[in-house]
Every structure is written in C-alpha cells, then in structure tokens.
Amino acid sequence: MGQLVPKISFQNKKLRNMRTWIHHATIVNEGRKFVGSVVIENEKIAEILENGQTPTSPCDKEIDATGCYLLPGVIDDHVHFRDPGLTHKADMATETAAAAAGGVTSFMDMPNCNPQTTTLEALDNKFADAARKCLVNYSFYFGATNNNADQLAALDKTHVCGVKLFMGASTGNMLVDRMETLKRIFSEAGMLIATHCEDQNIIRQNTELFKQKYGEDPDISCHPLIRSEEACYRSSSLAIQLAKETGARLHVLHVSTARELELFEDRPLGEKRITSEACVSHLFFCDEDYKTLGARIKCNPSIKTKQDRDALRQALATNRIDVIGTDHAPHLLSEKAGGALKAVSGMPTLQFSLISIMELVREGVLTMEQLVQKMCHAPAELFQIQGRGFIRTGYQADLVLVNPNKEWTVTPECIQSKCGWSPMEGQRFHAQVEKTFVNGSLVYDNGQLHKEVRGQALTFRRAL
Known part of the structure; x- marks a missing residue:
C-alpha cells in the first residue's frame, strides 16, 4: 500500500462536541454482563457507567436501551464485496x-475481485474507493499469487489486514500451487497469512469420479463429497x-470439518x-439443508455433515x-443455478451473522459473553x-444495540445486499438489531440507514 488514503467521515463532522448517553442497557463486554450506560462523545467512548451512575456532564441525546444488549460492533474478518469489477452482484x-x-x-x-487485489496499485485504488463508499470501517487483504511474492515487502503492515493465500481453487481462480512459492510466502510475508485450505488434487480426482458416475x-x-473432508484436512x-x-503467523479460514479441529x-x-x-x-447449516436450499448454500469449503456442524x-x-466470520459472498440467483459443478459457490450472510449466532446462544451452544469474544474481541486481538x-x-x-427478545422473519424486502436474496429467507429469528454506531455516528x-456516514480505514499494531 502506498500513501494512506485520508479518512472521509461526513457525518462525524456534524457531531463535534456532541454527547450521546445510551442508558439502562445490558452491556456485554470482556467476559462481563451488567446493566449500565455508555456515553459517546464525538467518535469515541467517553464514559462507561454502572451502579446507577450518571454522566459527568450534560448530554445532547439520550437513548433508553432498557431490555437491549449493548455490544461492541461486530468485526468480520472475511467478506467478498465484489468491488471492483463484479458490481452487478x-x-x-x-x-x-x-x-x-x-x-x-x-x-x-478479500482480493478475488476484478482486477484482483494482487498489485500495490490495485490495493491503493481499493482503499481510495472504500473511503468514498463505505458506511462502516474497512481493510483489505493483499492477494498472493504464484508470481507476486516480491511485492510482499512493500505492503504497509499497519493498514493492510493480511495476505490472502488460496491453497485451494475457488471463485476468482487465485490458486497458489507451487511448493517453492508457498514456502517463500510463508517465509517472507512478515504479517498474518489467511488461508483458504482445500487440496486441489483431491478435488480434481473427486470431480472426475463423480462426473463419470453422474454426468457433467x-x-x-x-458437493461435500467432491470438496471433501479429506481435501480440507490435507490442505490445512x-x-x-x-x-x-x-514461524509464520497463520490464520486458517472457514474451518468446516470436525477432523480439522484436531x-x-x-x-x-x-x-x-x-x-x-x-x-x-458452516455453523448454521449442514448437508441435510441441501434438500430444501439446494445451491443457495453451495460454498467453498462445502457445507458438510451435521456431525461436522455440531463439532x-x-x-x-x-x-x-x-x-x-461470514465469508459473505453475494452472487445473483441466476448464477446459483445448477448442481455441484455448475452453480457458483458463495452466499450472502453478513446482515444476519450476529442474530444467527444469537440463535445458538438461545439454544445454549455458547453464552453471550462467548459470542462477543468470538465476533468482537478476538478479531480485534x-x-x-x-x-x-x-x-x-x-x-x-x-457499538450495536440489539433486542434479544424480538421475533421476526427474514423477507426479501429487508435484505440490503445488492444480490437481493439470502439463504436466511423465511428464517424466524428471536433477536433483532435496533441501532448501529460507527465511530460515534448512528x-x-x-430499519433506517444513514447513508451519509462514512467508515474509517482500520489500523493495526504489528508485532509478529
């Protein structure tokens, strides 16, 4: 990354010396759950209050959050926004x-857009575009290829979140399959390497076997038999x-099997x-859902067995x-037509990620404190x-304010993703996001979006 793109934050300029008091919320943070208040001043958290404490100075706006959770904003380490070049979806x-x-x-x-984010110029252009368009905060992975390892040393490691390495072919065909290149990337990246792990030789062999048996x-x-457990485990x-x-810093993305957990x-x-x-x-669906959702839940790595999901x-x-994370990957529904080989892989889930995991809290799979750890604290750390x-x-x-006791059903009308559909359509949820603050801006x-708000480029402390 070259010169740092200046932050653009239109609404934040309007909030100079503004104080907002969110009170009577159930705050979930750093392993604790307690009733309290938060005061926002301009872009930052100015006060955290409990035991009936009131703000130290007057506030311009009050929000009664009785009955709602107040959480740190979710940080998603894995999305595909298709911009630039694939913006029809x-x-x-x-x-x-x-x-x-x-x-x-x-x-x-992720870098598998068009042009792919595999040059410093493409990376800089993406940051500049994000400053103009993004309602929330952003960073971008630099995509490793078989031929661009020389550029890794030039990356600004305080503003680039990591190097993305496809060790299995997926949407965008950025497979790195030369062992000498893999070793060089792991040795020289000097920052977090995020990997897509599926063994391409196993997938290729399985593909030929299934085509011979069932046709083209x-x-x-x-799909989960072609892009199999063994393919994932071997590559991971x-x-x-x-x-x-x-000694590289490795982050393995979208683990999909019980065996990999070992x-x-x-x-x-x-x-x-x-x-x-x-x-x-992979946490919400299993292979039984192919019967009703078909290729809508086709993704790479594949959705596997109920036993894998439960593990x-x-x-x-x-x-x-x-x-x-989500691996949020929108496609048009027309692109999802077909079966295990012809339908494209990927699905849009970002809008419903928090409330989907809150369903697991409701089922007793994990606690709210653990949810916040996995979706907010841990990505930051x-x-x-x-x-x-x-x-x-x-x-x-x-910050996000979410009502944990508000039942509703996902309909196409509420979907914000440009592709206009979600595998969550028809799903009845028991929690609903009410308010989201980005750098102090609502x-x-x-249900109402303030589209004049702009997020900021994330910055990173790098101590590998």
Whole structure:
C-alpha cells in the first residue's frame, strides 16, 4: 500500500462536541454482563457507567436501551464485496449497508475481485474507493499469487489486514500451487497469512469420479463429497506444517470439518501463532439443508455433515475456534443455478451473522459473553486492530444495540445486499438489531440507514 488514503467521515463532522448517553442497557463486554450506560462523545467512548451512575456532564441525546444488549460492533474478518469489477452482484456501498443493518461495524475484504487485489496499485485504488463508499470501517487483504511474492515487502503492515493465500481453487481462480512459492510466502510475508485450505488434487480426482458416475453436473448433494473432508484436512495440515517450519503467523479460514479441529490448540488466543475461523454458514447449516436450499448454500469449503456442524458449534466454547466470520459472498440467483459443478459457490450472510449466532446462544451452544469474544474481541486481538473491538474508554464508538427478545422473519424486502436474496429467507429469528454506531455516528436506526456516514480505514499494531 502506498500513501494512506485520508479518512472521509461526513457525518462525524456534524457531531463535534456532541454527547450521546445510551442508558439502562445490558452491556456485554470482556467476559462481563451488567446493566449500565455508555456515553459517546464525538467518535469515541467517553464514559462507561454502572451502579446507577450518571454522566459527568450534560448530554445532547439520550437513548433508553432498557431490555437491549449493548455490544461492541461486530468485526468480520472475511467478506467478498465484489468491488471492483463484479458490481452487478455487490459493491462496497450496498454490502456495508448490509453490514450496518446487521451490527457489523468493521470488515476485511478479500482480493478475488476484478482486477484482483494482487498489485500495490490495485490495493491503493481499493482503499481510495472504500473511503468514498463505505458506511462502516474497512481493510483489505493483499492477494498472493504464484508470481507476486516480491511485492510482499512493500505492503504497509499497519493498514493492510493480511495476505490472502488460496491453497485451494475457488471463485476468482487465485490458486497458489507451487511448493517453492508457498514456502517463500510463508517465509517472507512478515504479517498474518489467511488461508483458504482445500487440496486441489483431491478435488480434481473427486470431480472426475463423480462426473463419470453422474454426468457433467452432479446433484448439489455431491458437493461435500467432491470438496471433501479429506481435501480440507490435507490442505490445512500442509498450511500448519509450513507455518511451524517458517514461524509464520497463520490464520486458517472457514474451518468446516470436525477432523480439522484436531489441528488447532485449545489455548488462549494471545499464546498462539496459528489460529482458526469458523463461518456462520458452516455453523448454521449442514448437508441435510441441501434438500430444501439446494445451491443457495453451495460454498467453498462445502457445507458438510451435521456431525461436522455440531463439532464446530461445540468448539465455539473452547479456544480451538478463535473467531466467527461470514465469508459473505453475494452472487445473483441466476448464477446459483445448477448442481455441484455448475452453480457458483458463495452466499450472502453478513446482515444476519450476529442474530444467527444469537440463535445458538438461545439454544445454549455458547453464552453471550462467548459470542462477543468470538465476533468482537478476538478479531480485534487476532489482527491487532487499534482502538476497536471492545467497549473501553477512549476506544472508537463502534457499538450495536440489539433486542434479544424480538421475533421476526427474514423477507426479501429487508435484505440490503445488492444480490437481493439470502439463504436466511423465511428464517424466524428471536433477536433483532435496533441501532448501529460507527465511530460515534448512528448509521442504522430501526430499519433506517444513514447513508451519509462514512467508515474509517482500520489500523493495526504489528508485532509478529
């Protein structure tokens, strides 16, 4: 990344010396749940109050949050906003609107757009575009290829969230499959490497077998058998081996199998150099859902068995899974037509990620404190994001107010993603996001988006 793009924050300029008091909320933060208040002053959290305390000076606006949770804004470490070049299905403006409506205040976007984010020029252009379009905070991965390892040393590691490495072919065909290149990237990246792990040789062999048996486009139920458990485990094992050999900082994305969980340590995040992410899609769906949702839930790695899903859910209460992301990947429904080979992979889930995981809280899979750890605190700690991810005095006021007792059903009319659909359509949820604040600005308020708000570029402390 070259010159840092100046922050553009139109609404924040209107909030100079403004104080907002959010009171009587149930605050969930840093392992605690308590009734209290937060005062926002300009962009930052000015006061955190409990035991009936009142603000130290008058406030311009009061919000009664009785009955609602007040959480740090969700940080999603894994999205595909399709911008630039694929904006017929999504763009930064529409997808950050979906983020805001879902309580997501920061995101990290992947490089498989058009042009791919595999040069310093493309990366700089993406940051400049984001400053103009994004309603929430942003950063971007630099995409590794078989031919661009020389550029890794030039990355601004305080503003680029990480290097994305496709060790399995997926949408965009950015596969890195040369062992000498893989070793060089792991040795020289000098920052977090986020990997998509699927063994391409196993997938290729399975594809040929299933085509011989079922024709050119086998049924969607074959998808988890083609992109199999073994393909995931073999590739994740290789990534971890390379990380251990080189001392690289590795983050394995979208773990999808129970078997892969054996590869990760159940230790506190701060003690690990190899970490893992589980995605909402693999936590919410299983292979039984192909019968009703078909290719709508086709993604890479594939949605696998109920046993795999349940093992991933159980791991949320441990330190084997460090963060929850989405792999939000919009496509037009017309592009989802077909079976295991012809339908494109990816689904839009960003707007419903927080409330989907709140359903798991309702079911007793994890606690609200654990949800906040996996979706807010841990991403901030894992990526070393400055001033975000926690409700702390002096931190940026990225906050979400969510009603945990408001039942509603997802309809197409409420979907903010440009593609206009979601696999969550028809799903009845028991919680609803009411307000989302980004850098102290109210960007989402009970169904209304304030589209003049602009997020900020994330900054990172880098101590590898």
